[in-house]
Amino acid sequence: MSENLQKNHTKFIYNESIEPGEHKLIQIPVDKLPTGTLIKIPVYVFNGTEAGPTLLIQGGLHGDEINGVEICRRILTNKYFGRLKKGCVIVVPLLNVFGFIYNSREVTDGKDVNRSFPGSKAGSLASRIAYTHMNEIVKHIDIGIDLHTGGGMRSNHPQIRYSKEMPESLEMAHIFRPPFLFASKMIPRSFRQACYKKGKPIIVFEGGESARFDEFAINEGIEGIMRIVKHYDMVNAVNYTQSGNNETVHLNRRKWLRARNGGVFCPIVLNGTPIKRQQILGHISDAFGNNRRAVKAPYDGYIIAVNNKPLVSKGDALFHVGEGLIA
Ligand SMILES: [Zn+2]
Numbered sequence: 001m002s003e004n005l006q007k008n009h010t011k012f013i014y015n016e017s018i019e020p021g022e023h024k025l026i027q028i029p030v031d032k033l034p035t036g037t038l039i040k041i042p043v044y045v046f047n048g049t050e051a052g053p054t055l056l057i058q059g060g061l062h063g064d065e066i067n068g069v070e071i072c073r074r075i076l077t078n079k080y081f082g083r084l085k086k087g088c089v090i091v092v093p094l095l096n097v098f099g100f101i102y103n104s105r106e107v108t109d110g111k112d113v114n115r116s117f118p119g120s121k122a123g124s125l126a127s128r129i130a131y132t133h134m135n136e137i138v139k140h141i142d143i144g145i146d147l148h149t150g151g152g153m154r155s156n157h158p159q160i161r162y163s164k165e166m167p168e169s170l171e172m173a174h175i176f177r178p179p180f181l182f183a184s185k186m187i188p189r190s191f192r193q194a195c196y197k198k199g200k201p202i203i204v205f206e207g208g209e210s211a212r213f214d215e216f217a218i219n220e221g222i223e224g225i226m227r228i229v230k231h232y233d234m235v236n237a238v239n240y241t242q243s244g245n246n247e248t249v250h251l252n253r254r255k256w257l258r259a260r261n262g263g264v265f266c267p268i269v270l271n272g273t274p275i276k277r278q279q280i281l282g283h284i285s286d287a288f289g290n291n292r293r294a295v296k297a298p299y300d301g302y303i304i305a306v307n308n309k310p311l312v313s314k315g316d317a318l319f320h321v322g323e324g325l326i327a
Contacts, residue, residue: 001183002253007050009048009050009052009088011045011047011054011088011109011140012049013026013043013045013090013136013137013140014026014028014043014136015202017310018045018047018088019047020047020048020049020050020051021047021048021049022044022047022214023044023045023046023047023081023082023084023258024044024045024318025042025043025044025167025182026042026043026044026045026182027040027042027043027218028040028041028132028136028137030084030097030128030129030132031098031123031125031128033156034242034284037048038099038202039098040097040248041092041095041097041129041132041133042092042093042094042138043090043091043092043137044076044090044091044092044093045079045088045090046085046088046089046090046091047084047088048084048087048088048089048234049084049085049086050085050086050234051086051087052086052087052088052233052234053087053088053142053143053232053234054077054087054088054089054090054140054141054142054143055087055088055089055090055142055143055144055145055228055229056090056091056092056137056138056141056143056144056145057071057072057075057089057090057091057092057147057200057225058072058091058092058093058095058144058145058146058147059071059072059092059093059094059095059147060093060094060095060096060097060099061095061096061113061114061127061148061191061327062096062099062101062105062106062112062113062114062148062149062151062210063094063096063097063098063099063101063102063103063104063105063107064103064104064105064210064211064264065105065147065148065149065151065210065221066100066149066200066210066212066213067147067149067207067208067213067214067217067218067221068147068148068149068205068221069093069094069100069106069147070095070205070213070218071147071221071222071225072091072092072093072094072147073093074218074222075091075222075225076091076093078313079234080226080229080235081229081234081272082309083235083236084167084201084216084234084235085233085234085235085236086150086232086234087221087232087234088140088234089234090230092133092137092140094115095113095114095129095133097171098125098130099113103211105151105210106126107125107126107129108125109124109126110124111124111125111127112194112326113129113130113189113191113256114187114190114191115188115189115190116130116189117134117189117190117191117193117194118127118130118131118134118194119132119133119134119196130193130194130323133191134194134198138194138195138198138200141200142200143168143172143200143201143202143227144195144200144201144202144203145176145202145203145205145224145228146174146191146192146202146203146204146205146206147205147221148204148205148206148207149206149208149209149210149214149217149243150206150208150209150210150250150305151209151210152208152209152210152304152307152309153209153210153307153308153309154307154308154309154320155208155209155214155271155305155306155307155308156176156206156207156208156209156217156304156305156307156320157179157180157207157214157217157271157303157304158179158180158205158206158207158208158216158217158220158221158224158272159178159180159181159182159205159206159207159304160172160173160176160178160180160181160182160203160204160205160206160311161177161181161182161183161184161203161204161206162174162181162182162184162193162203162204162237163184163186163196163201163202163253165186165196166196166201168201169201169202170183172201172203172228173203174327175227175228175231175275176203176205176224176225176227176228177223177224177227177246177248178205178224178248179220179246179247179248179249179272180248180249180251180272180302180304180322180324181249181250181251181327182251182252182254182322182324183246184204192204192227199288205221205224207220207221209308212219217278218324220246234304241250247326247327248326248327249302249322249324249325249326249327250324250325250326251301251302251322251323251324251326252323252325253322253324254320254321254322254323255298255320255321255322256296256317256318256319256320257281257295257317257318257319257320257321258315258316258317259284259295259312259313259314259315259316259318260284260294260314261284261291261314262284262311262312262313262314262316263284263286263287263291263311263312264284264285264286264287264310264311264312265282265283265284265307265309265310265311265312265316265318266282266283266284266285266310266319267281267282267306267307267319268280268281268282268283269281269282269319270308271303271304271306272302272303272306273302273303274300274301274302274303275297275300275301275302275303275321276297276300277297277298277299277300278296278297279296279297280294280295280296281294281295281296281297281303281318281319282294282295282318282319283295284312284318295318295319297321298321299321300323300324301321301322301323301324302321302322302323303319303320304318304320304321304322305317305319305320306319308317
């Protein structure tokens with residue numbers, strides 16, 4: 001974490017200087033809409049009065065995963081970093097502006113920005129967003145928090161994913177103190193893997209589902225972020241609501257329970273709750289209640305995601321379950 005701890009900690013981002021104690025909105029152009037409207041990635045930079053680590057908080061890498069965008073919006077409108085004491089916080093509330101506009105995970109040509117890192121200058125849109133992000137923003141950071149939700153209608157109970165290869169990310173996960181945390185494999189060409197290759201630890205927050213606000217997940221996200229900035233002594237006063245004392249379960253194994261047949265899926269357990277082996281978690285039947293089959297828990301553990309889609313096909317993910325201990 002020494003790279004950015006220089007004495008004169010004026011930041012230079014996209015040809016703009018941000019002096020100690022200053023904060024600025026920088027807009028980085030990426031492309032135009034067919035109408036000619038220029039699309040820019042908004043970057044909020046808060047430079048502290050004292051030198052310290054630079055933290056990236058980003059949402060909307062997947063354009064329809066709006067809880068992360070909302071977490072950033074509340075942090076910005078409530079001015080939590082208005083008087084940053086130490087280090088620097090860079091907030092990118094919406095990396096995939098195109099997906100957000102079109103209510104889509106991907107950019108307009110169907111490519112996933114989170115499978116396009118580190119990107120290239122002359123590549124297609126997703127690749128250029130990744131390239132711009134790596135070269136204009138990521139090069140300035142020491143650590144980062146990447147905000148996501150479950151894809152489709154799969155709702156993740158608030159959870160942090162860290163990289164086994166980077167012990168710093170496990171430490172950050174504990175500081176964040178989400179309901180669940182676990183190591184997850186780095187996906188090739190993902191943002192987290194690109195940052196790992198640059199030696200920058202990233203934790204991925206997952207909370208709620210795409211295209212739907214989830215108040216609980218949003219609050220867990222904000223509180224976790226504030227625990228991180230507080231831990232690194234970046235803020236003076238902590239003036240946010242803190243539910244406090246929530247337990248974190250460190251999961252050591254996980255499994256997606258999938259539909260053995262198609263039909264109407266009715267979960268009967270709540271996301272985030274403990275489960276017992278062989279417990280009935282839900283049912284699948286046909287649309288008229290016939291041929292009802294139970295979905296059972298494979299082991300003692302917890303529900304960490306639920307598919308809220310009422311109609312499922314054989315093989316669809318129903319529940320994400322995990323086994324672990326309170327950390
Ligand atoms: Zn995502």
